[in-house]
Amino acid sequence: QVQLQESGPGLVKPSETLSLTCTVSGGSISDYYWTWIRQPPGKGLEWIGYIYDSGNTNYNPSLTSRVTMSVDTSKKQFSLRLSSVTAADTAVYYCARDSPMTDAFDIWGQGTMVTVYS
């Protein structure tokens, strides 16, 4: 079955860039919207954006100036870069598959905690 695994640094300094990668295993990376979602400690879910296998992207308007997503289909990986981070960016970051067949996030990674500290 399809599995997603996030990887990247757990600590980032203020004003620097947060970088995470999600690896897709057990299935194809084609024809899906690969998504990043985050959850600050004790708070709700926030949709960050998605990247299609073609490289087309769509970002949350509140984050679009700081977000960049990329995809490497040969490695079956997609990535998130969030620049100029502050303490407000401290959260668990999830990668997820947004399937056109369900119009929903049907597969999720386990999540990775990223702390912005000074």
Add this chain to the structure above:
Amino acid sequence: QSALTQPASVSGSPGQSITISCTGTRSDVGGYNYVSWYQQHPGKAPKLMIYDVSNRPSGVSNRFSGSKSGNTASLTISGLQAEDEADYYCSSYTTSSTRVFGGGTKLTVL
């Protein structure tokens, strides 16, 4: 984009039914049948429970059902069980082709 509105908490006794509402606008919930619901236990990733307003993925109990009227979607859980205690989130497609979540609802099984 503004978060969808959910009640902060709901509760019910085992065997009872509860309903969680998710209110948006014509630009999201009211405009599309692309509402989904997620269950999240503490320390775990969310799990898809309902998609396209009222469809259940394979493996999800038929005690979970979804509906929509106007700008408000609802998740109903019947025959409450202890393991249903969790946080629940709704999500909707929007006119900007983005996605938006609700603030989340904590379900307590008494």
